[in-house]
Structure formats: structure tokens, C-alpha cells
Amino acid sequence: MIRHHLLVLGFLVSAFMVDAALADPEKPYDFEEKPWQEAATQIPEFPVERNLIEFYVGPTEHNRFFVDGSTVSIGTDDIVRYVLVVKTAGGASNISLEGMRCDTLEFKLFALGRSNGTWSKVANPLWRPIENKLVNQHHAVLSRDFFCPPGNAPRDAAEARAALRRGKRPGMP
Numbered sequence: 001m002i003r004h005h006l007l008v009l010g011f012l013v014s015a016f017m018v019d020a021a022l023a024d025p026e027k028p029y030d031f032e033e034k035p036w037q038e039a040a041t042q043i044p045e046f047p048v049e050r051n052l053i054e055f056y057v058g059p060t061e062h063n064r065f066f067v068d069g070s071t072v073s074i075g076t077d078d079i080v081r082y083v084l085v086v087k088t089a090g091g092a093s094n095i096s097l098e099g100m101r102c103d104t105l106e107f108k109l110f111a112l113g114r115s116n117g118t119w120s121k122v123a124n125p126l127w128r129p130i131e132n133k134l135v136n137q138h139h140a141v142l143s144r145d146f147f148c149p150p151g152n153a154p155r156d157a158a159e160a161r162a163a164l165r166r167g168k169r170p171g172m173p
Contacts, residue, residue, distance in 0.1 A: 102148035
């Protein structure tokens with residue numbers, strides 16, 4: 001009985017592959033996975049207070065963390081791009097345009113905000129691993145709780161913004 005089911009399954013998979021290859025004879029089906037390619041990052045408008053969505057990082061963190069909801073986007077490369085605003089206990093604000101790769105759990109800084117409301121592009125932006133450290137764990141919180149539900153980016157920017165506003169993504173306790 002099991003052998004029969006395996007034969008039927010094998011036949012169906014083979015039929016699907018032949019059907020896919022014959023669907024468009026001018027364009028043969030490509031079974032090889034294309035290498036990932038990063039899309040260009042556009043510098044957004046500088047963040048304004050009314051667009052900031054605060055998220056909780058943890059009880060040991062003295063800074064306050066915000067994402068500018070108007071800047072959250074998910075590119076064709078599956079990178080979640082956003083503007084992060086960190087307000088220190090002393091009153092300073094650190095602003096950065098960042099990207100997060102959910103498939104590799106990495107982040108990248110694309111630009112830093114200046115106090116005069118302009119951006120400074122990072123000269124050689126590199127992907128860095130997201131680490132769940134005791135200090136500066138905001139990237140781990142963003143990936144785990146909002147932007148990278150088990151290994152996947154949100155379906156769209158609206159879903160990511162909604163998760164931030166709720167304080168968690170759907171299905172989390």
C-alpha cells in the first residue's frame with residue numbers, strides 16, 4: 001500500500017515537472033535557485049515624531065526605541081527596511097536607516113541621521129549578525145518579535161507596522 005502511494009506521488013511530481021517545462025516552450029523552467037541580490041536602498045524623508053512607534057526592548061534598557069512607521073518597507077529582496085530612532089536617557093537621539101534580512105538574521109546600517117535633519121550614507125555598509133546580547137538587544141527584539149516571524153519577513157509593510165503598534169506579531173502570546 002505504501003509502495004503504491006510512493007509510486008503515485010513520484011508520478012505526480014514527474015508530471016508536474018514536465019507540465020512546468022512545457023508550459024512555455026520559449027522559456028524553459030529553471031530548476032536552479034537564483035542567487036540572492038540586494039536591491040537599492042532609497043533614503044527616506046527624515047523621521048517626524050508623529051510617525052514614531054515605540055517598542056519595548058527589556059527591563060534593563062534605559063534607552064527608548066522607536067521605528068518610524070512611515071519608513072517600514074519590504075523590498076523585492078525580502079529585506080525589511082526601516083528608520084530606527086533611539087532616544088537616550090540624557091535626551092539625545094540616534095537615528096539610523098537600517099535593513100534586516102530574516103533568512104540570515106542579519107542587519108545593515110545604510111545611513112545615519114544628523115542633528116540638522118539630513119542623512120549621511122554609511123561608506124561601506126556590511127551585513128552583521130543579529131545577536132541577543134544583554135546590552136543593545138534592540139535588533140534581536142525587532143527580528144524576533146516584529147519583523148522576522150520564524151525565519152520569514154512579514155507579508156507586507158502594513159503587517160510589520162501593525163505588529164509594532166500591537167507590541168507583538170500575530171500569534172504571539
